[in-house]
Amino acid sequence: MPENTPISAPSRPLERLAETARDYAEQATAGNTSSAYKADWKHFSRWCRMRGVPALPPSPEMVGLYIAHCAAPDDGTPPLSVSTIERRLSGIGWQYQQRGLTLDRKDRHIATVLAGIRRQHARPPRQKEAVLADDLIAMIATLSHDLRGLRDRAILLVGYAGGLRRSEIVALDCGRDGTSDSGGWVQVEDAGAVLFLRGKTGWREVEIGRGTTKATCPVHALEQWLHFAKIDFGPLFRRVSRDTTRALDGRLSDKHVARLIKQTVLDAGIRSDLPTRERLALFSGHSLRAGLASSAEVDERYIQKQLGHASAEMTRRYQRRRDRFRVNLTKAAGL
Numbered sequence: 001m002p003e004n005t006p007i008s009a010p011s012r013p014l015e016r017l018a019e020t021a022r023d024y025a026e027q028a029t030a031g032n033t034s035s036a037y038k039a040d041w042k043h044f045s046r047w048c049r050m051r052g053v054p055a056l057p058p059s060p061e062m063v064g065l066y067i068a069h070c071a072a073p074d075d076g077t078p079p080l081s082v083s084t085i086e087r088r089l090s091g092i093g094w095q096y097q098q099r100g101l102t103l104d105r106k107d108r109h110i111a112t113v114l115a116g117i118r119r120q121h122a123r124p125p126r127q128k129e130a131v132l133a134d135d136l137i138a139m140i141a142t143l144s145h146d147l148r149g150l151r152d153r154a155i156l157l158v159g160y161a162g163g164l165r166r167s168e169i170v171a172l173d174c175g176r177d178g179t180s181d182s183g184g185w186v187q188v189e190d191a192g193a194v195l196f197l198r199g200k201t202g203w204r205e206v207e208i209g210r211g212t213t214k215a216t217c218p219v220h221a222l223e224q225w226l227h228f229a230k231i232d233f234g235p236l237f238r239r240v241s242r243d244t245t246r247a248l249d250g251r252l253s254d255k256h257v258a259r260l261i262k263q264t265v266l267d268a269g270i271r272s273d274l275p276t277r278e279r280l281a282l283f284s285g286h287s288l289r290a291g292l293a294s295s296a297e298v299d300e301r302y303i304q305k306q307l308g309h310a311s312a313e314m315t316r317r318y319q320r321r322r323d324r325f326r327v328n329l330t331k332a333a334g335l
Contacts, residue, residue: 040091058096060107063089067110071117082122089114129271129282130290131261136160137216139264146244147228152260154225155237156288157218158193159257161208163292163306166257166285168197172236174226179234181251186222186236193219206306258285 047066048055067089070080080088089110093103105111131139140156143149159169171183172195178185184197192209211217225231229238229247239248265283266276274282292306 036087037091037094040088041095043088044092056099056101058101058103060104060109063092063103064107064109064113066092067117068113071121079121082118085117086114128284128286128290130294131160131265131270131283131287132291132294135265135268135270136291138268138270139261140216142264142267147247148240148244150221150225150228151237151240151247152264154218154221155257155260156264157216157221158208159285159288160292161211161218162195162206163289164195164197164206165289166254168199169257170235170237170252170254171198173234174231174236175233179251182235188219188223188226193222254285261285261287 044063044066045055047069048062053059053062067085070085070088071082073079089105093105096103103110105114136156140153143153155169158164159166162168168183171181173179173182173185176185176187176196182198184195184203187194187196192207195206195208197204197206208218210219214220226236229240231238231247234249235251237252239250239252240246241248261283262280265271265279271279271282
């Protein structure tokens with residue numbers, strides 16, 4: 001090899017490939033999950049520093065003490081729920097993995113402490129209230145008929161009819177091959193709209209048929225929003241100018257969907273028998289998915305497909321009005 005040939009020259013393509021590989025690796029974990037894992041590691045690292053112990057390399061004994069602290073803090077902070085502690089443990093393990101290290105969650109210092117926490121503190125999951133069909137009709141009636149109202153009406157109706165998560169709603173694009181942060185796209189047809197969604201396990205299609213009236217039809221609401229907002233490419237649901245005369249380029253945050261649901265629930269007077277704080281706590285983005293699962297009088301497998309669930313058991317968790325005793329095994333057993 002000539003003396004003047006730079007040794008680092010062959011590594012430049014590899015450096016570019018390494019950057020590409022890192023980008024793909026980041027895409028392997030959903031954005032919200034990555035943010036949560038980073039926060040988990042930050043909390044764990046700070047806890048270690050406060051006690052003068054290193055966060056690296058992995059120490060099952062120290063992680064066991066950390067989750068014990070999360071369940072029963074000794075510094076006056078409120079205890080974390082079991083689900084949050086489990087998420088924290090996953091976040092710590094993920095951060096170690098990114099550093100080429102392994103945290104053995106089956107080690108007795110972690111496994112036995114976590115089992116004790118579950119046994120003592122675990123409670124049945126607190127489900128969010130379902131937004132039922134009559135509730136949704138009352139909610140959209142509170143919206144204005146300007147551009148912002150058209151957008152929010154389409155968000156609620158499409159989110160409900162599609163059984164979508166709030167992150168799926170705002171990640172949609174208008175048309176295929178859209179923006180880099182797209183999570184799918186919508187295709188409007190004569191009979192309805194087809195949503196192509198990118199999930200954790202791959203792509204899935206969600207069909208949204210046209211409704212019986214234009215006032216409650218999710219496809220009509222979507223068409224009205226696209227027409228008056230003059231959107232034919234890019235993010236489907238966007239911010240609106242202050243004077244509500246034009247749609248801007250920025251994609252909406254999924255937090256907007258949660259705020260929209262809570263605000264329209266209040267404005268429509270849903271569960272007005274409860275104090276405002278309790279009403280706000282009852283409803284969230286998942287209320288739309290639970291509402292579809294609870295209201296649609298169809299075979300359970302169709303609801304399961306619409307929600308993208310791998311098992312019927314997961315779908316049943318969303319069905320707030322399911323007939324629990326449709327099959328009576330007591331009588332079937334002869335009692």
